[in-house]
Amino acid sequence: xxxxxxxxxxxxxxNVKELFAVTTEDGKIDIPASFGExxxxxxxxxxxxxxxxxxxxxxxxxxxxxxxxxxxxxxxMAMEKAxxxxxxxxxxxNGDAKELCNLLPPHSxxxxxxxxxxxxxxxxxxxxxxxxxxxxxxYKGLLAPDAVIYFKTDNIGxxxxxxxxxAECGYTLSNVCYDLHNDAVLSANNIQTEYEEKFSEKGFTxxxxxxxxx
Numbered sequence: 001x002x003x004x005x006x007x008x009x010x011x012x013x014x015n016v017k018e019l020f021a022v023t024t025e026d027g028k029i030d031i032p033a034s035f036g037e038x039x040x041x042x043x044x045x046x047x048x049x050x051x052x053x054x055x056x057x058x059x060x061x062x063x064x065x066x067x068x069x070x071x072x073x074x075x076x077m078a079m080e081k082a083x084x085x086x087x088x089x090x091x092x093x094n095g096d097a098k099e100l101c102n103l104l105p106p107h108s109x110x111x112x113x114x115x116x117x118x119x120x121x122x123x124x125x126x127x128x129x130x131x132x133x134x135x136x137x138x139y140k141g142l143l144a145p146d147a148v149i150y151f152k153t154d155n156i157g158x159x160x161x162x163x164x165x166x167a168e169c170g171y172t173l174s175n176v177c178y179d180l181h182n183d184a185v186l187s188a189n190n191i192q193t194e195y196e197e198k199f200s201e202k203g204f205t206x207x208x209x210x211x212x213x214x
Contacts, residue, residue, distance in 0.1 A: 005073065006073045006076065006077075009072070009073065009076065012076055012080065013072075013079075015080075015083070016076070016079040016080055016082075016083045019079045019082055019083060019090070019091055019092055020079075020091065020092055020093070020094075021034045021066055021092065021093045022034045022091075023093075023103075027102070027103070028102070028103055028104075028105075029066065029093060029103045029104055031064075031105065031108065034064075034066070034091045035064045035089065035091070037064075039064050040064075040108050040109065040110045040144050041063075041064045041065060041066050041104075041109060041110065042056070042060075042064070042065050042066075042109070042110050042111035042112075042113070043065065043066045043067070043068060043100075043104075043109055043111070043112055043113070044056075044065070044066075044067045044068065044112075044113040044114075044115065045068050045097045045100075045112065045113070045114055045117070045130060046068065046069060046070075046097070046114070046115065046116075046117055046118075046130070047067035047068065047069045047074075047075070047078050047092070048069070048074060048078065048115075048116075048193055048194055048195060049074060049077045049078055049081065049194050050067065050077065050078025050079070050081040050082060051081070051191070051192070051193055051194050052113065052115055052191050052192070052193045053065055053078065053082075053090055053113075054078070054081050054082050054085055054087060054090065055191035056090075056113070056191060057082070057087045057089050057090040058085065058087070059189070061089060062089075063089065063110075064089050064090075064091075065089060065090040065091070066090070066091050066092070066093060067090065067091070067093070068092075068093050068095060068097060068100070069092065069093075069094065070094065070095060070096050070097075072094055075092055075094045078092060079092050097130060097135070098135075098138075100138065100142060101141055104142055106141055106142065107141070107142065107143060107144045107145070108142065108144065109139075109142045109143055109144060109147060110144050110146075110147050110148075111147060111148050111149075111150065112139060112142075112143070112147070112148075112149045112150070113149075113150050114130050114131065114149065114150070114151045114152070114153075115151075115152050115153075115195075115196070116152060116153055116154065116193060116195045116196060117129065117130040117131070117153065117158070118130075119153070119157060119158040121155075121157060121158075126161075129158065129161070129162075131151065131158070131161070131162035131165050131166065132165060133165055133168065133169055136165055136166065136169040136171065137169060140213065143213060146212070147212070147213070148210055148211070148212055149166075149171070149210070149211040149212075150208075150210055151208065151209050151211065152180065152193075152196065152206055152207065152208050153206075153207050154196075154199050154200075154205070154206055154207070155207075156178075156207060159178075159207035159209075162209070163176070163209070166209070166211045170213065170214050171211040171212060171213055171214070172211070172212050172213070173209055173210070173211055174209075174210045174211075174212070175208065175209060175210045176208075176209045177207065177208045177209070178207050179205045179207075180205075180206040180207070180208040181200055181205070181206055182205075183208075186208060
């Protein structure tokens with residue numbers, strides 16, 4: 001079901017416009033202009049309403065984050081959350097994940113967070129999954145040395161598919177877990193997304209892994 005357009009969208013977006021990532025004339029994200037310094041960044045692809053990325057920005061105030069979300073109204077709500085919290089180390093971009101290589105400098109990303117990505121269950125849509133070989137190869141051009149991809153999903157089919165694709169694409173997996181919330185060590189610093197909280201309360205278990213390039 002599509003979200004109904006939010007009222008006063010133009011005004012609300014204008015109120016938080018300082019949190020948009022700065023882009024150059026050719027549409028690329030300008031990291032120094034966005035954060036006032038040259039730095040590597042951490043990114044969340046599909047930030048939803050922003051609880052996770054705002055939590056990370058609070059948890060690591062000396063790091064810089066960019067959240068990507070293709071649904072304008074959802075992105076707006078995430079930005080409002082960051083604005084209300086007074087966060088200065090997180091920026092947002094409204095766009096599609098497939099454009100990431102055209103938006104970010106090569107090897108500028110220390111961390112990629114993939115939280116509850118659309119599973120695209122039909123086989124004909126497999127290439128649209130954010131852990132498909134198409135995307136995993138694209139990430140290689142973005143990742144800095146020793147970078148990490150953190151992946152969470154409640155969808156066991158997507159998780160098992162991802163275990164295979166990460167390995168096939170040359171990533172080393174660690175901390176593979178089929179029940180994150182019941183793992184005392186891995187859940188200690190876990191920040192739940194809005195979706196995660198809702199579905200874990202309904203009894204869904206959360207699958208988790210960390211991936212690094214060999």
